[in-house]
Amino acid sequence: MGESILTSELDLVSKTLPKNELRSCFPSLVQVEFAPTAYRDICIKIQFPDDYPQTPLIAQLESRRLHEDIVTKLQVACEKEAEKNLGGEQILPVVDFLRNFVTNNNLIAAFSDIRALRASLPDPAVLTTQERAGTVKLLLEEGAYKLAVRFVLSKDYPEHAPTIEVKASTFPPEYVHMFIAQANEIGRRCVEAGTSEMPPPPGISEMPPPPGLSFKEWKKKDMTMAFVPLANEGTAKHRKAEAAAAAKAEALMLGNQRKLEILGIGEHCPSEAALSTPSVEKVSSGLPSLAPMALFLINDCVQRLPRDICKICDGGLLPANPSDLPKLPKDKQVERIYCGHYYHYGCLNKIMTVPPFAKPCLTCGRRIYHHKWVSDIKVLEKRWATKQAREREIDDVVNFLGP
Ligand SMILES: [Zn+2]
Numbered sequence: 116m117g118e119s120i121l122t123s124e125l126d127l128v129s130k131t132l133p134k135n136e137l138r139s140c141f142p143s144l145v146q147v148e149f150a151p152t153a154y155r156d157i158c159i160k161i162q163f164p165d166d167y168p169q170t171p172l173i174a175q176l177e178s179r180r181l182h183e184d185i186v187t188k189l190q191v192a193c194e195k196e197a198e199k200n201l202g203g204e205q206i207l208p209v210v211d212f213l214r215n216f217v218t219n220n221n222l223i224a225a226f227s228d229i230r231a232l233r234a235s236l237p238d239p240a241v242l243t244t245q246e247r248a249g250t251v252k253l254l255l256e257e258g259a260y261k262l263a264v265r266f267v268l269s270k271d272y273p274e275h276a277p278t279i280e281v282k283a284s285t286f287p288p289e290y291v292h293m294f295i296a297q298a299n300e301i302g303r304r305c306v307e308a309g310t311s312e313m314p315p316p317p318g319i320s321e322m323p324p325p326p327g328l329s330f331k332e333w334k335k336k337d338m339t340m341a342f343v344p345l346a347n348e349g350t351a352k353h354r355k356a357e358a359a360a361a362a363k364a365e366a367l368m369l370g371n372q373r374k375l376e377i378l379g380i381g382e383h384c385p386s387e388a389a390l391s392t393p394s395v396e397k398v399s400s401g402l403p404s405l406a407p408m409a410l411f412l413i414n415d416c417v418q419r420l421p422r423d424i425c426k427i428c429d430g431g432l433l434p435a436n437p438s439d440l441p442k443l444p445k446d447k448q449v450e451r452i453y454c455g456h457y458y459h460y461g462c463l464n465k466i467m468t469v470p471p472f473a474k475p476c477l478t479c480g481r482r483i484y485h486h487k488w489v490s491d492i493k494v495l496e497k498r499w500a501t502k503q504a505r506e507r508e509i510d511d512v513v514n515f516l517g518p
């Protein structure tokens with residue numbers, strides 16, 4: 116080995132790298148650890164073959180929070196970086212490369228979300244990513260209905276849920292408003308379900324819901340499915356640790372799921388009700404929220420609502436072609452009631468103006484409220500009585516004029 120070359124390189128390394136990052140700096144082992152955010156920690160262990168630097172250094176990467184596949188990919192990339200510097204100093208270029216990647220790639224902490232999403236999409240091409248910008252674009256279609264959204268992940272994902280930008284849509288604006296409000300609520304709840312001592316559960320979004328099952332149904336029906344490690348994945352020790360983390364996450368998620376149900380989130384229900392209810396304990400770290408948010412938009416919104424019916428008349432809510440929306444007669448226009456369910460204006464008008472008043476929603480059973488119809492039962496009864504009286508008067512007149 117070029118002993119003196121390595122010694123002088125190590126000298127430079129120890130002068131250059133921050134003391135709190137350089138855990139070891141010997142010819143037998145150089146170890147550097149850093150974490151630009153709590154969810155992006157990386158440790159590189161470097162060893163030197165006998166003919167270093169004529170051959171590349173040997174790097175081994177570890178991370179507590181990053182997905183093992185991303186760590187493996189990074190390790191290969193580090194080895195390539197070392198090869199670019201054959202014959203010269205390799206340590207600092209490799210560490211700089213690694214730091215640059217881990218610091219500036221805003222999507223690495225969402226690796227398993229993105230993989231789960233890709234696997235659950237019929238055509239993975241509808242999902243595009245921009246790693247440096249930290250954005251994930253989805254172009255969703257169901258028949259003639261389209262929704263294009265962009266998720267923007269912050270540097271500290273998953274401690275904060277992504278923000279959603281609507282890029283294009285052929286849905287009525289009030290639908291889109293509901294989609295986004297609900298998705299944001301799901302994201303908020305994922306974030307609040309985390310605990311400070313728990314890393315993102317490794318399996319949480321590894322496995323997409325089976326065909327025909329929404330993310331919510333999938334979680335509810337078979338939570339454990341999401342956490343079963345693949346047979347060829349990792350060592351026995353790793354699998355054991357993963358199973359323990361999964362069990363803990365499952366308990367948390369189930370707790371959270373109950374809260375989601377209590378608040379009516381996950382059905383298409385409004386966030387108004389949710390917002391007025393005391394939230395889950397505030398905690399400092401979150402569960403990955405990108406996949407649950409996106410899967411909600413895919414399964415519960417875009418793929419479902421164009422086929423939804425008005426439960427009063429059993430007719431389709433939306434026309435097959437969104438371009439017919441502005442031409443619809445008033446009775447066929449869609450109204451969203453307070454609980455978040457949708458009916459035709461004409462159908463609601465029919466049931467809201469006749470007794471018994473305070474009718475329940477046919478989907479969720481909660482009382483129907485809508486600003487276009489009076490909700491005060493006394494007022495409604497009085498109006499009904501006046502209308503009946505007028506009709507009786509007319510009947511009297513008719514009888515008076517009769518034979
Ligand atoms: Zn109807």
Ligand SMILES: [Zn+2]
Binds near residue numbers: 454476477479
């Ligand atoms: Zn309802």
